[in-house]
Amino acid sequence: MMDINQLIKDKKLVIFELDDVLFPAKDYLLQVYYLFAQFIEYSEQKTSQQILDFMRAEYEYVGAENLFEKTASKFELAQTYKHNFDLLHENARLPLKLLLYKNMLDFLQELVVNRISINIVTSGNPLQQLNKIKQTEWNGLEKYLTVFFADELNQPKSEIFNNILNSNNLSAKEALVVGANNFDEAQSKSINLPYIVSLEIYK
The missing domain is CATH 3.40.50.1000 (HAD superfamily/HAD-like)
Incomplete structure (x- = not known):
């Protein structure tokens, strides 16, 4: 030091x-994943916590690459949601400020x-x-x-x-x-x- x-x-x-x-880069991404999981719960009546837990685990153990594809496969989501996922990365209004x-x-x-x-x-x-x-x-x-x-x-x-x-x-x-x-x-x-x-x- x-x-x-x-x-x-x-x-x-x-x-x-x-x-x-x-x-930390993860402070932004995990909030994006949280917002996406909430959006899917509202749109598809699926449990947001299960989606978020899956995305967080995949991110922490493997990384962000192909995370939407893995999540879509796991929870049977339409590929059209990829647009929403990508858009959230660009314009998400975060619940918490980045510190x-x-x-x-x-x-x-x-x-x-x-x-x-x-x-x-x-x-x-x-x-x-x-x-x-x-x-x-x-x-x-x-x-x-x-x-x-x-x-x-x-x-x-x-x-x-x-x-x-x-x-x-x-x-x-x-x-x-x-x-x-x-x-x-x-x-x-x-x-x-x-x-x-x-x-x-x-x-």
């Missing part, structure tokens, strides 16, 4: 991914105090990622965020990182990428950007 003050020494800009960096990891909230607040630029470069469906951002409890930090959607820009993350540096007239050593996976690390290191795993940051 690394102390925040040491981490941001000589930094002027920090770039974050969203999922499993600023908050930042405590260490990341502390880190973001420290960046604001030190006037260090905060950027989010996130992969995935831009509408879904924007919906997550809108429903996150930012504790007043939202006005300090600059957000880039990698899939919308249709560029490798390394290129987006480089463009951010150039637009801010910064060198790689003056910035930092905070991620949670090997892909983000590889994209950062390909242009010599310092990289750290989010869970290693503490105050």
